[in-house]
Amino acid sequence: MLTRRTTIALVLVFLASLPAVTKRVYASDEVQYFAWLRSVAFDRNADFENEYQYFYDHGVSRTPGYHETFLERRNDAGRRINYATIGSAVLWAPFYAAGHLAALATGAPADGYSRPYVAAVAIGSAAYGFGAMVLSALIARRVVGRGLAAALIIAFGTPIVFYSYIAPVFGHATSAFAVALFLWTWLVVRDRWTLAGALALGLTGGVMAMVREQDVLLTIGPGLDFLIVLTRRMREGRVTATRVVSAALIGIAGFALAYAPQFFAYRALNGGFAPDDTVTRKLIWTSPHALSVLFSPDHGLFAWTPLALLAIAGLVWLAAGRARTAHQDASRLAWLMLLMFAAQVYTSGSVDSWTVSGAFGQRRFVALTPILTIGVAAFLAASLASPLARRAAIAVVILCVWWNIGLMMQFGLNRMDRKRLTLIENARQTYLVLPLEAPGIAWRYFTDRSSFYRPPG
Numbered sequence: 276m277l278t279r280r281t282t283i284a285l286v287l288v289f290l291a292s293l294p295a296v297t298k299r300v301y302a303s304d305e306v307q308y309f310a311w312l313r314s315v316a317f318d319r320n321a322d323f324e325n326e327y328q329y330f331y332d333h334g335v336s337r338t339p340g341y342h343e344t345f346l347e348r349r350n351d352a353g354r355r356i357n358y359a360t361i362g363s364a365v366l367w368a369p370f371y372a373a374g375h376l377a378a379l380a381t382g383a384p385a386d387g388y389s390r391p392y393v394a395a396v397a398i399g400s401a402a403y404g405f406g407a408m409v410l411s412a413l414i415a416r417r418v419v420g421r422g423l424a425a426a427l428i429i430a431f432g433t434p435i436v437f438y439s440y441i442a443p444v445f446g447h448a449t450s451a452f453a454v455a456l457f458l459w460t461w462l463v464v465r466d467r468w469t470l471a472g473a474l475a476l477g478l479t480g481g482v483m484a485m486v487r488e489q490d491v492l493l494t495i496g497p498g499l500d501f502l503i504v505l506t507r508r509m510r511e512g513r514v515t516a517t518r519v520v521s522a523a524l525i526g527i528a529g530f531a532l533a534y535a536p537q538f539f540a541y542r543a544l545n546g547g548f549a550p551d552d553t554v555t556r557k558l559i560w561t562s563p564h565a566l567s568v569l570f571s572p573d574h575g576l577f578a579w580t581p582l583a584l585l586a587i588a589g590l591v592w593l594a595a596g597r598a599r600t601a602h603q604d605a606s607r608l609a610w611l612m613l614l615m616f617a618a619q620v621y622t623s624g625s626v627d628s629w630t631v632s633g634a635f636g637q638r639r640f641v642a643l644t645p646i647l648t649i650g651v652a653a654f655l656a657a658s659l660a661s662p663l664a665r666r667a668a669i670a671v672v673i674l675c676v677w678w679n680i681g682l683m684m685q686f687g688l689n690r691m692d693r694k695r696l697t698l699i700e701n702a703r704q705t706y707l708v709l710p711l712e713a714p715g716i717a718w719r720y721f722t723d724r725s726s727f728y729r730p731p732g
Contacts, residue, residue, distance in 0.1 A: 305444035311364035321543035352546035362486030370399030404439025410455035420601035425652035434636035477526035481533025565624030586650025681705025
């Protein structure tokens with residue numbers, strides 16, 4: 276566990292970082308997530324036409340594609356389309372309620388749209404991003420024996436910092452938190468696999484899937500671990516088949532209970548208990564883009580976030596049993612987490628929109644923040660073999676972290692093609708140009724935030 280002094284220091288740093296949170300709704304995905312909050316809280320329904328019209332009229336999303344998709348098309352139930360799940364709105368709800376109280380106290384419009392509401396949700400995402408980092412540090416410490424440094428490296432070296440502070444009304448920070456909570460619960464309950472533990476794991480798994488449905492495939496890791504451990508204990512006569520089946524059923528029931536709000540959301544929105552047909556039609560079950568998701572120089576994860584490659588190398592090293600770690604089952608856990616990573620690659624490669632063109636980074640992998648943290652912790656542990664290896668590892672990590680920060684600056688300043696990476700030019704900007712301009716850019720970020728989102732003129 277983190278010491279009290281470390282915990283207090285992290286909380287103080289987080290509170291000091293809140294002015295860096297960008298308190299606005301910008302992209303159509305953000306509108307969809309936010310619309311769930313506003314519609315349920317104020318209209319008590321799943322009809323988003325007034326929310327979509329509001330953001331269109333106020334210039335948040337005025338593209339022809341936005342109007343055609345969200346203000347012209349209807350689903351089979353006759354309602355406006357919403358592709359977002361309700362889980363992020365559920366997690367943001369306490370912050371949104373605080374925003375309502377702030378609106379009433381300050382005289383701002385208490386309409387669910389005004390600045391106190393948006394600011395509260397944005398701060399909520401930053402809080403969940405912080406929670407994901409802390410849980411990731413605890414998870415890595417439990418598996419590898421060290422975790423805080425790796426969590427800080429992941430926080431600044433991957434897109435989670437972007438989606439916690441710069442574009443916080445996406446559902447990625449909440450997704451990272453939900454996955455981290457699920458993995459932490461798994462590591463705690465797997466020692467005994469009690470009925471209460473199975474219930475807790477099912478509940479957190481249901482929350483994880485409600486926040487981002489693709490993350491349901493991450494249950495493959497704990498599910499296989501459950502089968503492996505309890506099958507062995509059955510053979511040893513330590514548990515009965517009845518106990519194993521009971522734990523499995525209780526876990527499934529917990530999952531269904533936590534996921535139930537999404538079923539009801541689908542019922543209200545689509546007239547049935549499933550996503551709109553346009554979502555399932557997007558999937559190509561052979562995942563033809565899986566390799567491109569990782570290795571494409573224009574859009575791939577390892578091009579956007581080379582730190583992820585170091586993390587995977589660390590997980591492979593851990594899986595090979597080369598490390599002396601804090602957990603006796605570290606090798607098995609690493610193999611299972613590599614499988615969970617592969618599941619995310621599979622789902623991301625199953626859609627034609629695998630490039631997530633126009634977004635910052637391969638954002639669908641932000642959910643894997645805790646798994647990448649374990650990998651980086653293992654990579655750092657492996658580098659302790661010699662002083663030279665340690666210095667080399669530190670240098671590579673610094674280059675990877677600055678690459679992510681440099682891309683964020685280029686993205687915000689419109690100095691890059693937001694549709695794709697151009698690695699040579701991106702590298703020139705990141706390592707040769709931006710280091711000299713970084714102080715001025717940081718000052719501008721805090722004093723003229725909106726200027727970062729203007730098109731180049």
